[in-house]
Amino acid sequence: MSPKISEFAQSTGGSTVVAMRRAADALEAKGMKIVDFGVGEPDFDVPPPVSEAAIQAIQQGHGKYVDPAGLLELRAAIVDYERTRHRIKVDSSAIVVTNGSYGALSTIMRAVLDPGDEVIVIEPFWGPYRQMVKLSGGVPVGVAMPTVEGRFIVEADRIAAAVTPKTRAIIVNTPWNPTGRVLSRDELVGIADVAEKHDLWIIADEVYSELVYEGSEHISISSVSPDAASRTVIATSLSKSFAMTGWRLGYCIAPEALAPVLTKINHITTRCAASIIQYAAVAAFEYGLPFVEEMRNEYMERRNAVARGLNQIEGVICPLPEGTFYALAQIPEAWGGSKAVADKLLNESGVILTPGSAYGASCDHYLRLSFATSLETIAEGMNRLQRALPLS
Numbered sequence: 001m002s003p004k005i006s007e008f009a010q011s012t013g014g015s016t017v018v019a020m021r022r023a024a025d026a027l028e029a030k031g032m033k034i035v036d037f038g039v040g041e042p043d044f045d046v047p048p049p050v051s052e053a054a055i056q057a058i059q060q061g062h063g064k065y066v067d068p069a070g071l072l073e074l075r076a077a078i079v080d081y082e083r084t085r086h087r088i089k090v091d092s093s094a095i096v097v098t099n100g101s102y103g104a105l106s107t108i109m110r111a112v113l114d115p116g117d118e119v120i121v122i123e124p125f126w127g128p129y130r131q132m133v134k135l136s137g138g139v140p141v142g143v144a145m146p147t148v149e150g151r152f153i154v155e156a157d158r159i160a161a162a163v164t165p166k167t168r169a170i171i172v173n174t175p176w177n178p179t180g181r182v183l184s185r186d187e188l189v190g191i192a193d194v195a196e197k198h199d200l201w202i203i204a205d206e207v208y209s210e211l212v213y214e215g216s217e218h219i220s221i222s223s224v225s226p227d228a229a230s231r232t233v234i235a236t237s238l239s240k241s242f243a244m245t246g247w248r249l250g251y252c253i254a255p256e257a258l259a260p261v262l263t264k265i266n267h268i269t270t271r272c273a274a275s276i277i278q279y280a281a282v283a284a285f286e287y288g289l290p291f292v293e294e295m296r297n298e299y300m301e302r303r304n305a306v307a308r309g310l311n312q313i314e315g316v317i318c319p320l321p322e323g324t325f326y327a328l329a330q331i332p333e334a335w336g337g338s339k340a341v342a343d344k345l346l347n348e349s350g351v352i353l354t355p356g357s358a359y360g361a362s363c364d365h366y367l368r369l370s371f372a373t374s375l376e377t378i379a380e381g382m383n384r385l386q387r388a389l390p391l392s
């Protein structure tokens with residue numbers, strides 16, 4: 001006999017990206033050179049003014065608890081940034097600073113869900129959404145989306161059809177991991193209409209908002225109408241935009257009634273996000289945007305190289321990613337399930353790709369490639385893939 005472990009906890013699953021990396025580590029230990037298109041984090045350095053501000057914060061003794069909603073100076077910098085970059089007009093009381101968007105999302109789930117509440121997760125989805133919903137006692141409901149020429153699009157009617165009396169929220173991720181899509185205003189309005197009709201929360205994950213390429217524009221769903229603003233809670237972070245993944249700094253932007261609840265949960269679960277990093281984040285918003293621009297330009301070149309290389313492979317369709325640093329390539333059903341294809345490419349060619357099945361059953365027959373890696377690595381990876389594919 002041993003004491004019972006939480007059922008919520010046991011209902012959660014693991015990460016395919018981590019599992020693929022572990023399998024690659026074992027091959028690397030045997031001498032295989034690995035090309036990693038799996039990892040979802042920038043390979044760039046943190047902008048120097050941000051590191052300098054962190055060092056200064058340590059030297060000035062800023063390592064104390066701060067307000068659980070976040071440092072006032074940082075919240076003011078976020079308010080300015082969101083207004084000028086994303087047309088989101090809120091004041092500091094709407095901002096709750098968290099440990100990355102993981103922290104923001106799990107705080108939001110706890111704030112809006114009661115046991116048994118359903119959350120609609122637009123599929124293909126980033127895996128942790130379902131796990132976070134379960135860990136908060138909720139029930140994730142994946143809703144598969146259609147494709148047009150290999151490109152996933154959001155069809156609001158499908159979301160509406162999945163709503164039940166238990167539905168409490170819809171998770172919307174734009175720019176959209178793993179698809180590389182940036183949702184259009186029409187798609188967002190469609191989702192917002194469903195949320196309004198059924199009085200649902202919209203949980204908007206905007207962590208890739210800075211990684212949008214020419215011809216596309218990031219639109220926050222909270223900006224599509226006053227009603228959408230009143231029911232949207234945004235989760236975002238500095239991880240992807242400022243190459244600060246390990247610094248763990250994110251935030252929620254919440255409607256008036258929800259922000260104090262988020263602050264309370266943030267307080268109970270973490271006390272506050274790390275103070276030193278909060279000081280560094282102020283510098284990111286003040287001096288970091290030119291560095292973000294440089295990174296975006298480099299990602300765009302990489303994106304072009306990845307899409308070009310993949311589309312040269314017979315049977316593969318890779319729509320040009322509009323945002324994020326992911327390309328999602330459709331592969332022929334005749335090749336078998338995406339997990340088997342990804343395993344074969346790893347074991348025989350030393351290339352890590354994430355199988356589409358990690359993002360929901362409707363995304364099998366797709367492979368996700370992260371282009372957060374150098375052009376040189378991309379060229380090597382494309383050579384290997386072009387030698388190994390098509391599968392017969």
Ligand SMILES: Cc1ncc(COP(=O)(O)O)c(C=O)c1O
Nearest residue numbers: 040100101102126177207237239
């Ligand atoms: C869609 C999406 N949301 C959230 C996150 C979490 O990012 P962080 O907690 O570093 O802000 C990731 C990371 O890969 C992601 O892809």
